Amino acid sequence: MKRIMITGALGQIGSELTIKLRDIYGADNVLATDIRENDSDAAKGGPFSILDVMDGKKMASLAENHKADTIIHMAALLSATAEANPVFAWNLNMGGLMNALETAREQKCQFFTPSSIGAFGPSTPKDLTPQDTVQRPTTMYGVNKVAGELLADYYYHRFAVDTRGLRFPGLISYVAPPGGGTTDYAVEIYYEAIKNGRYTSYIEQGTYMDMMYMPDALDAIINLMEASPEKLIHRNSFNVSAMSFSPEEISAEIKKHITGFEMSYDVDPIRQSIADSWPNSIDSSAAKEEWGFKAKYDLSSMSIDMLNKLKAKLG
Ligand code: AKB
16 A cells, blocks of 8 residues: 555544554655545544545545545445435445446555445344354345445456455444444444443343454554455455453443443344344454454453543544
8 A cells, every 4th residue: 555545534543544644654645535524633634525425426526636546435424324224325325336446447446345244134144253154134235235245356357457455343432333233233332431420221132243343443444454365365354353241241341430420221123133233243253264363452442542532532
């Protein structure tokens, strides 16, 4: 990676990834793009262009002008929003991905796009879900992610585009909030714990989902992209997880630091049924073996860091 273009650069991952890539590869070498602009460091700390990923011509010309050798395609709807707008989700998630893959093919760029634990479904083995297993998701988001994995593999085999991807779990961060995901409760809980000392979970007790702290997710993207290609047996996409917990377990962890923190439940049937269709925990051993994936944070160390950083942020 030398000259990088990112789509969805002001989203939950992009906001932090853009800054980290600029630190490593040089600010001018990282072109951030998003459908809107804001005053964040990601938008203001280096080259930025407005881009709707449905506009393939503009995407191609931005990449060409930037002399991009790498495209990191982040722009997509998350699971709950996709479920509320399935046709729009198909058009945006698949149309944006096709435009990004075509740009990468035409301009001979290396390519990254995230997949998700949402690429699995109710017929997938639930515990320590293997890298290669049944993928029959029952959500529009999951359908998009499986199709995206296949499409990215197709571009690798058919056109030799160096495509790589990760199946991300829920990502937790104190910088930019997620929007419209099923795992968002595990971010909201920290904000509400600090602001109000209580949280009402829309996910039911006993529901386990994989999670990861954002610094580990950023390292995973960069390490995968820098991994030597001969080592990669898989490409699209690798299981990666740092922890798996239920709402009552994260609540108990927060209680250790915020005396009197209280958790109640008001379950959202749509997001609960999405969560129920996903694995309890996935097996990241292919990522460990093929390119050395390793997460630094577990629930305890992540909670300490999240609460400290959020207290400073929220004053
Ligand atoms: C979501 O909940 O939709 C995402 C994901 C796990 O892909 N955070």
